[in-house]
Amino acid sequence: MPESVSAMTVRKQLVVEASCARAFDVFTSEFDSWWPPSHHIGKADLFAAVIEPGVGGRWYEKGVDGSECDWGRVLAWEPPTRLVLSWHLNGRWEVDDDPAHASEIEVRFTPDGDARTIIHFEHRHIERSVYAEQLRVGVDSPGGWSGLLARFAEKARG
Numbered sequence: 001m002p003e004s005v006s007a008m009t010v011r012k013q014l015v016v017e018a019s020c021a022r023a024f025d026v027f028t029s030e031f032d033s034w035w036p037p038s039h040h041i042g043k044a045d046l047f048a049a050v051i052e053p054g055v056g057g058r059w060y061e062k063g064v065d066g067s068e069c070d071w072g073r074v075l076a077w078e079p080p081t082r083l084v085l086s087w088h089l090n091g092r093w094e095v096d097d098d099p100a101h102a103s104e105i106e107v108r109f110t111p112d113g114d115a116r117t118i119i120h121f122e123h124r125h126i127e128r129s130v131y132a133e134q135l136r137v138g139v140d141s142p143g144g145w146s147g148l149l150a151r152f153a154e155k156a157r158g
Contacts, residue, residue, distance in 0.1 A: 008124075008125075008126040008127040008132060008133075008136050009122060009123065009124045009125075009126065010122070010123040010124075010126070010136060010139050010140045010144075010145060011120075011121065011122050011123075012119075012121040012122075012145055012146060012149055013118065013119065013120055013121065014118075014119050014121075014149055014150075014153055015112065015116055015117070015118055015119070015153075016116065016117045016118075016119055016152075016153045016156045016157065017115065017116055017153075017156070017157045018115065018116070018117055018156040018157060018158065019080075019111070019114060019115055019117065020080040020081060020109045020110070020111045020117045021079070021080040022117075022156060022158075023080070023109050023117040023119065023156045024079050024080035024081070024083070024109050025079075025080070026152065026155050026156040027051075027083065027107060027109075027152060027156075028051050028053065028079075028083060029051075029053065030155065031049055031050065031051045032048045032049045032050065033155055034148075034151045034152045034154070034155040035049040035148070035151075036148070036151065039148070040061050040063070040069075041061070041069055041071075041089065041093050041094070041095065042061055042063045042067055042068075042069040043063070043067070044063025044064050044065040044067050045063065045064045046061055046062075046063065046064070047061075047062045047063055047064045048061070048062040049061050049062075050062065051074065051083075051085070052074065053074075053077060054074060054077050055074055055075065055076065055077050056073060056074060057073065057074040057077070058070055058072075058073060058074075059071045059072045059073060059074065059085050059086075069095065070088065070095065071087065071088060071089060071095075072085050072086035072087045072088045072089075072102065072105075073085070073086045075104065076106075080109055081108065081109050081110070082106070082107070082108050082109070083105075083106070083107045084104060084105065084106045084107075085104065085105045086099075086102045086103075086104055086105075087102060087103045087104065087105055087123070088101070088102050089129075089135070090129050090130040090131050090135060091129060091130065091131025091132060091133065091134030091135035091136075091138065092130075092131050092134065093138070096129070096130055100128065101128050101129055101130055102125070102128065102129075103123060103124065103125045103126045103128055103129055103135070104123070104124050104125050105121070105122070105123050105124075106120075106121070106122045106124065107119060107120070107121050107122075108120040108121075117156075119149065119153075121145060121149060123139050123145060126139075
């Protein structure tokens, strides 16, 4: 793999004080409970953030005005150990419907005893995106995946 491609991949690892089943459930069906309202791209304020269960499910936001804005699709749904989502946002936080420009997010949930889970997070193929470097910098910033995953871990701990 060329260095420029691997350098565009954002990887995070964290330990969550919850079982794999609980962590997967919080990440997916309770997605809206930890996703911050400030992180939306629609014109309306965020009402809800949703990951629909199953391969082909939508990953999207609902606005307070009833509008919906797709962020991507579920590519792999393997509860409670693995989730892969397509990401159809470019580096200007705009929807790009061209599948050739989509990046991917893979989340693996690995048990570490009965009540702890190691989360392996990877946002990959960012180089496909329009304004790829802006996207990489944004998702790898404190307001990006690091902060978002900390919110997730706190919610999963319950």
